[in-house]
Amino acid sequence: MTTLTDRPNTAVLVIDMQNGVVAAAHRRDDVVQNINTVIGKARAADVPVLWVQHSDTDLPRGSEPWAYVPELVRAEDEHLVHKKYPDSFEDTDLESALAERRVGRLLITGASTDVCIRATLHGAVVRGYDTTLVADAHTTEDLTKYGAPPADQVIAHTNLYWTWHTAPGRENGTVETADIAF
Secondary structure: OOOOOOOOEEEEEEEOOEHHHHOOEOOHHHHHHHHHHHHHHHHHOOOOEEEEEEOOOOOOOOOOOOOEOOOOOOOOOOOEEEEOOOOOOOOOOHHHHHHHOOEEEEEEEEEOHHHHHHHHHHHHHHOOOEEEEEEEEEEOEOOHHHOOOOHHHHHHHHHHHHHOOOEOOEOEEEEOHHHOOO
């Protein structure tokens, strides 16, 4: 029911699952396994998987912290989006890559829940996409020293508010990895 015309397809986004981003992430290995499951289901159904990779002074392009975790492997024909801002749409080619594939519905996975995942969720919905957060396939690190709630609470809260997030003409929500069917 996306508000984007002639966009019947679905795509999976894998956001910032990079060594330097998830080294200390909450339930890192479980999230990686769930993302691999989502990717496997998408590939089996010929659903596009697009990868988003952040770079900045702490994640310089080509560095080990910038690289995707070794357990997640991008296929050569899967699009890679390079970004410098939390919202995966901001100043990237993501929108054109999705338009080319006639995508109007996104399944979001990756890191970090409290920054790039949230920014991309909101960026997608304001651009007209139906946006589903894979509830057990995103993570963040413990930022309590900065006044944030513990990581498990950040994840739970994000799942809660995205379950009920609405916008005119769009369908949003959450889904567990086990319940994904394309």
